[in-house]
Amino acid sequence: MTVEQPCPSPLTRRATLAGGVGATALALGGAPAIAAGPAPAGGHHGGPHGPSAPAVHWERGHLFPTFDRPQGAVRVADMRDLDGFDRLLLVSLQGLVNRVRPEIYLIADDVDATWLPDLGVRTRWEKDPLSLLERFRRRVEGAVVYDMDAPDTINLATTIAARRSLVVATAEQARTHHLRIVEDLRGRFDDEPSAIYAWAVENLWEKSTHRLLVGLPPTQTVEVEGTQWTELLREKDRVTDSSNLDTYTVELADRVGEGEVFVKLSDAFTDDGWGPTVRHATLTIDGEQTADFTPGGDEETPYLFDGGGSATGDGTRFADGGASFIYRFEVPDGASAVSLALRMENEYVVSATSTAPTRIEPFASFRDLAIATNALVTWLPPSGESGSRFEELLEAVEPGTVYAGWFSNDVDGEWSGVELCSRHGVIVVAADYYMNASVLSGIPAPTRARPSKPSRRRPENRTYLTLTFGEGDNIQFCERHLRELWDDPARGSVPMNWTITPLLEDVGPALLHHFQRTASENDLLVCGPSGAGYTYGDSWPKDQLEVFTKASGRYQERTGLDVVYAYSTPEPGKPSPTLPDRVLESYAQHVDLRGIIQTDEKGSISDPGAAVPLIGTFYPAGGVETYLEALTEKIETEGGDGPLFIAGLINAWNWTPADVKTLVESLPGDVEVLLADEFFDLFARSA
Incomplete structure (x- = not known):
């Protein structure tokens, strides 16, 4: 994360x-x-x-x-x-x-x-x-x-x-x-x-x-090898608006092992972020109700066998992408009717098995x-x-x-x-x-880099799009999944921004050097949220924010990352708030930046004249087809009267460079895809 x-x-x-x-x-x-x-x-x-x-x-x-x-x-x-x-x-x-x-x-x-x-x-x-x-x-x-x-x-x-x-x-x-x-x-x-x-x-x-x-x-x-899951229920359509909210019942009597049964809920479409959301669960054995709970509370705890990366909120438990969660229910010998009623919605898969599908082991990483x-x-x-x-x-x-x-x-x-x-x-x-x-941390490598020279172009009456892989604040992402994405042969085929943490200068300079050294002319490293680490600048005490922005400035000067992807403090169920002036002014004073891309999802934030040019992410859920559809709709709705700037965010866990290449090659002809440095040069001139 x-x-x-x-x-x-x-x-x-x-x-x-x-x-x-x-x-x-x-x-x-x-x-x-x-x-x-x-x-x-x-x-x-x-x-x-x-x-x-x-x-x-x-x-x-x-x-x-x-x-x-x-x-x-x-x-x-x-x-x-x-x-x-x-x-x-x-x-x-x-x-x-x-x-x-x-x-x-x-x-x-x-x-x-x-x-x-x-x-x-x-x-x-x-x-x-x-x-x-x-x-x-x-x-x-x-x-x-x-x-x-x-x-x-x-x-x-x-x-x-x-x-x-x-x-x-x-x-x-x-x-x-x-x-x-x-x-x-x-x-x-x-x-x-x-x-x-x-x-x-x-x-x-x-x-x-x-x-x-x-x-x-x-x-x-840890998953137990050889576990056999039986699929009991699946949502076959893409449902992202809770329109299928209902109570669904699955029969479990044939799935019971030695006094227990395990039920897993997972995402039917792992590419769009709308997996199962469970609001209530009731287990009935031979006509007697033996379990009845709302997720997220103490009453759920005896039955939650494995949270599996799921999350809770407002009396629900949900799991998106590769996440899932597993319930375990005890069943007495001789039970003939076992049914589980789940009040749930969106893109669910319900499966069952008779043996414990996972085991618990110590977590070892990072302890060195x-x-x-x-x-x-x-x-x-x-x-x-x-x-x-x-x-x-x-x-x-x-x-x-x-x-x-x-x-x-x-x-x-x-x-x-x-x-x-x-x-x-x-x-x-x-x-x-x-x-x-x-x-x-002890393997030295040169990590100093210079930003590109400012573009002299002027913005035209067209759409400018920049596409950014997220998650780069995460040093384990930089070490692990980013390397896998980086080695994709499609990388470099079209302009792509890659968020990365400047803290690799300390904890992995050889890693940072590798990305710098092997980047193509179509690759740009940008600073992951929100500079020298992951933070919400608008939640910082006013008299201390400069501690963070000064640190970010020092790392920026040494690594040359002059575009930042930043977060504002999330408000559940509401659009991301725009970073306030005090935060932008602190960045402007202490970090030499071309611009800031901030969380937004709808791409509604756009302020080229801010203390640091600021634009919000456009982040439609789903794969290439749904992304392209939403992007085309945005261009048709908002474009046509002067330049339109869109900062598209790419889901780094579900997309690959090959997917981005497919997206770019499918865009209308009047859309120009730029790296974030030139994008912000033009964006600032549109003020």
């Missing part, structure tokens, strides 16, 4: 926490679920920013640290065949090793292997990835064991691991690899995340880095950077009861601090989380799936 925070008075909670008093000043809710908890982590903490990490350098004017350059060959280990437990073990080892000197590169999936030849470092492959434990045994003091019955202890263990030079392991792994168990979290906490993180803040925050906050899910859902920097790792939802605790943690850091990772509850978590961080001057960087940060 990304730099700042309010200046505290001497008596604020931030001032108290930063001063080392500890989280007792936060009133985070007292003792943990098991009052004893683990002993406070000791060992060398290297002052206020944690243990000694000679390879990690926090440089002035940068939001992330950089690491030393690798010396000698980097050890490459392929984890693609390992489960989440072994991956977590190795990623924690990677963080410990690389904070002293970057030496380990891990392959989690194919794209990690794709990058290797472009990194410019010598490599040595390990035949057995787990042999790294023996090779680097002297760097490890032992293991911290987490409790899968209280899975948030995985995040607690990650923070403790950094403090005490431990790998994060299960008890079985510790025995197998002859690791001394230094800290054992089993049985010390109930499965109450809020209490676990309250203990973490009270006991671990003081000696954690205050330059970086990390938010990671403790676990992830958390351990190497000695960051506190949490997973506190930004709304609800835990929202205040998350907010108090934000208040404990200075304006311009980065919150890296992500938020729970998908879209709702994103909007509320980014808004909350923005109100406290904290920059968000989507990073939870970013791999190898602790080695990529």
Whole structure:
């Protein structure tokens, strides 16, 4: 799915926490679920920013640290065949090793292997990835064991691991690899995340880095191979207006396994963003109602087996694109009639299976950077009861601090989380799936670039269109899916803008250099939301906004990204508000920009005479055909009286460069497709 925070008075909670008093000043809710908890982590903490990490350098004017350059060959280990437990073990080892000197590169999936030849470092492959434990045994003091019955202890263990030079392991792994168990979290906490993180803040925050906050899910859902789903119901038409809202009933008796049945809801048309929306569910067994709930509340919780990237809002649960969600229902032996009534709408597919289709494993990615920097790792939802605790943690850091990772509850978590961080001057960087940060940050590469020269053309009475792939604020997108799109042979065939984060200068300079070096004359890198990280500028305190725009200006000057794609604070069910003058003026003062493309969807925002020329995105849902239809309608409705400027946004998850090529080749002849730099040169002259 990304730099700042309010200046505290001497008596604020931030001032108290930063001063080392500890989280007792936060009133985070007292003792943990098991009052004893683990002993406070000791060992060398290297002052206020944690243990000694000679390879990690926090440089002035940068939001992330950089690491030393690798010396000698980097050890490459392929984890693609390992489960989440072994991956977590190795990623924690990677963080410990690389904070002293970057030496380990891990392959989690194919794209990690794709990058290797472009990194410019010598490599040595390990035949057995787990042999790294023996090779680097002297760097490890032992293991911290987490409790899968209280899975948030995985995040607690990650923070403790950094403090005490431990790998994060299960008890079985510790025995197998002859690791001394230094800290054992089993049985010390109930499965109450809020209490676990309250203990973490009270006991671990003081000696954690205050330059970086990390938010990671403790676990992830993994599909079980060989699961056989039976499709029971499908919407065959494209329905995006809820016109098919009704109660639909599916019979499940033949799908029951050993006392349980699993029901999945997924998107019938994954390219248009209008998957199933469920408003109510009722299960009836042999005439007796055994489950009756509205999504999003506590009554749904016993039945929600896997949220699968779905989101909730206004008493509904919905899943678009590749997302889905699964309910699990218990069914007694001998039941003859089992029916599920779903009040739902839009483009649904309902399927069922008799066996558990997924399993839970630890989430491993990005923990190497958390351990190497000695960051506190949490997973506190930004709304609800835990929202205040998350907010108090934000208040404990200075304006311009980065919150890296992500938020729970998908879209709702994103909007509320980014808004909350923005109100406290904290920059968000989507990073939870970013791999190898602790080695990529240490591989140097030139990333300075100069913007193109201004166009001398004057706008004519025609339509000018620029097309931009979104998601580039997301460093894991830049590392993973962007590379896949970039390697599409159709890239470069027509003008395309690619959002990318300038923070790659810190966390992946070789990646940024690759995109800069291999860009064609039809490719333009533009800055992803909303500059030096993902934020909502209109939610920033007025007296702190310049912290973010100044940081954005520094990165812009070094990377040459002179067009920004920016967000305003979303208002559910309403059009995106236009970025206010104070935000545009701050950008104008501190960032050398040609223009800003901001979220809009309808393309109704257009102000070439603003402090920074501003235009809203035109973003019709769907594939090429529906996009072209909506675009043609907009041109026919709004064009003809002077130049018409349209900033089209492309769904980076569902579209490819080949799709964009098809779209451009299907446009009317009087539409000129431009890269965003020339587009804004002409747009500004139309004022």
